[in-house]
Amino acid sequence: MAIGWMTALKVIPWGDVIEATPGIVKSARKIFTRSQQAEEAATTPATAGDPSARIAQLEASLAELAEQQKASAQLIETLAEQNARIVEAVETLRVRTRVLIVVSSLLSIACVALAAWRLA
Template sequence: MAAWFTVLKLVPWGQVIEATPQVLQAARKLLRNRRAGNTAQSTALVQGADGQPALPTDMQLQQLRERVRCLEQEQQDCAALIESLAEQTAQVVRAVETLRLRARRLTGAVLVLGAACLGLLVWGLLRQQ
């Protein structure tokens, strides 16, 4: 239980809390853009009743270019969000690694102290005889 408290103390919570609104905002923006893009683009190139495109070719091309631009922006936003999450994960991993090393050192120290106490106990019992 104490190890978890130590883990929680090592995590730079100030930075995590500071970055959380930005991550949330980016995630919401991506979701909003994704929903808006899907509905707008799904109706853009609908064919007319006679099998001909409802929009002229130039307009279709312009809409496709705009859609590609939106997708590129969305991809960049996703990459930034993933990078932010990766940085936070790396900080947590570093904190856990530090705790693992400290736990190993503490285990060694407890073993040494236990051996010393056992040695003193045996020495005290032998001395009394």
């Protein structure tokens, strides 16, 4: 079973994964920072006296949330693409493993038959 995992790790396009990792980490940090700022902004009291200022603050908060949602969607899309590549690589590995099992079984049978023939 360990051989299967080692082969799986070799089949995965690690160059692509490593290349995309800094961008994913950067996006995740931006999303985290924005969500922290949004939480802080939500806890700060709005101007109680001026409704137009309060509306402007709410519109700014709504625009920020829309931006965060867009960034989150892009990050999820990138992660989904990487996941699809890994699943594809694992599927390729599964097919190769089955072929190797069949070939090794046939070779084993041929060796046993040859040994039996030589002994007879």
